[in-house]
Amino acid sequence: MLLEVESLDVRYGRTHAVKALSFGVAQDECITVLGSNGAGKTSLLRALQGLTPSSGGRVIFNGEDITKLSPPQRLRRRLSLVPEGRQIAISLTVHENLQMGAYCRSDSDVARDINGIYERFPNLGARRDMQASVLSGGEQQMLAIGRTLLARPRLIMLDEPSLGLSPLLVERLFELITSLHLEGLAILLVEQNTQMALEVASRGIVMELGRATLTGAAHDLQNNEQLAAAYFGHSSH
Ligand SMILES: Nc1ncnc2c1ncn2[C@@H]1O[C@H](COP(=O)(O)OP(=O)(O)OP(=O)(O)O)[C@@H](O)[C@H]1O
Ligand SMILES: [Mg+2]
The missing domain is CATH 3.40.50.300 (P-loop containing nucleotide triphosphate hydrolases)
Structure with missing residues (x-):
């Protein structure tokens, strides 16, 4: 197990x-x-x-x-949680939110993995420098999941x-x-x-x-x- x-x-x-x-x-x-x-x-x-x-x-x-x-x-x-209610940082940009997801990592692949998230969720890629507050509910959930995935x-x-x-x-x-x-x-x-x-x-x-x-x-x-x-x-x- x-x-x-x-x-x-x-x-x-x-x-x-x-x-x-x-x-x-x-x-x-x-x-x-x-x-x-x-x-x-x-x-x-x-x-x-x-x-x-x-x-x-x-x-x-x-x-x-x-x-x-x-x-x-x-x-x-x-071991990583996507919390109830998403809890993304709405005053930060999409990109900054994703970077937060990788805060526990010390390897050099974070930028590559963030690009991988943008490939998986093109809507996030298109809004990478926008405040997360402009995202729709669905996009916010994708951001919350993307952020969690960055902890690998x-x-x-x-x-x-x-x-x-x-x-x-x-x-x-x-x-x-x-x-x-x-x-x-x-x-x-x-x-x-x-x-x-x-x-x-x-x-x-x-x-x-x-x-x-x-x-x-x-x-x-x-x-x-x-x-x-x-x-x-x-x-x-
Ligand atoms: N921080 C807290 N302090 C005190 N009681 C709490 C706290 N968080 C949850 N509870 C209580 O613990 C019990 C379980 O709550 P929990 O939020 O884990 O349930 P849940 O299954 O996630 O419910 P929901 O479907 O509403 O999200 C409830 O009686 C709730 O009122
Ligand atoms: Mg609950």
């Missing part, structure tokens, strides 16, 4: 947001974490990146215990990337996730767009109030009546 999560707990005072959660992500796997508002999905991803402290359990990445490491240390080990992740975590995008852009986003997966990235995808997430992922984990209440092959979850009743038709906030 590339990522092993062992009995992870996240607490905020009395709120127990993630309760003894255990699962793994293999090198070549795309796994989706589903669940309604407040289920603990963001808390899980933030704890895996080290942005929110965990209060119990262990996180093993590439065979190493990273439970106590800081977010930049985890980035350097090539082996595992990329995405927190509700489709939120607020038009159906056409959601379609494009899922094509992008599929191609990143085919290029060899392991993916941990948090989504409320249950159906599309289960189409790209091989396995799914359903969280409710901090616990994994249902896990299984994506195909089985697609046909799961319990899940259908709980989530299908409620695929957005």
Whole structure:
């Protein structure tokens, strides 16, 4: 397993947001974490990146215990999060935002890799010297993903990337996730767009109030009546 999560707990005072959660992500796997508002999905991803402290359990990445490491240390080990709400720096240019994504790197290939992002997302290339505030919602999400890719992740975590995008852009986003997966990235995808997430992922984990209440092959979850009743038709906030 590339990522092993062992009995992870996240607490905020009395709120127990993630309760003894255990699962793994293999090198070549795309796994989706589903669940309604407040289920603990963001808390899980933030704890895996080290942005929110965990209060119990262990996180093993590439065979190493990273439970106590800081977010930049985890980035350097090539574990990287596209945060909820994108969180790009809107007063900086597109190019500066991408450079920020590579801050943890000390190699000399950053400029080449930024050009690679412009090739992948020509809209970003055309706006490289503009403030990120002029980008559309879809372009901002591409910038957030591009910035995260510049950390050269082996595992990329995405927190509700489709939120607020038009159906056409959601379609494009899922094509992008599929191609990143085919290029060899392991993916941990948090989504409320249950159906599309289960189409790209091989396995799914359903969280409710901090616990994994249902896990299984994506195909089985697609046909799961319990899940259908709980989530299908409620695929957005
Ligand atoms: N910084 C915080 N301080 C206190 N409580 C928090 C904090 N962040 C989240 N919580 C609480 O932890 C629980 C899980 O929240 P979390 O944001 O992880 O859920 P989520 O599944 O990502 O929800 P959403 O679908 O709305 O993004 C909720 O009860 C939430 O109110
Ligand atoms: Mg969330």
